[in-house]
Amino acid sequence: MAFERITVDPARMGGLPTIRDTRVTVGMVLGQLAAGRTVDEVLADYPYVERDDVLAALEYAAAAVNEREVPVARPA
Numbered sequence: 001m002a003f004e005r006i007t008v009d010p011a012r013m014g015g016l017p018t019i020r021d022t023r024v025t026v027g028m029v030l031g032q033l034a035a036g037r038t039v040d041e042v043l044a045d046y047p048y049v050e051r052d053d054v055l056a057a058l059e060y061a062a063a064a065v066n067e068r069e070v071p072v073a074r075p076a
Contacts, residue, residue: 003063005056017060019053022046029057 006026008017017026024046032042039054 003056003060005053006060019046019049019057022048024049026057026060029054030061033058 005020006017007021013023013025042054
């Protein structure tokens, strides 16, 4: 997956996906939205995060849940 606004750096936040090299993780944004907070409330909590970042976090999560590993058959 390649996302312009989502970065993964093993040296930042334990390698969790973050918003544009900040310390705000995709999971933090999704957790707030799942708890019923609005996009505007999330933006108020993180003034350096933009609306497009929140949408990118949602897009990233949607892509992540659609990925799956297909087991390779072992030779008999």
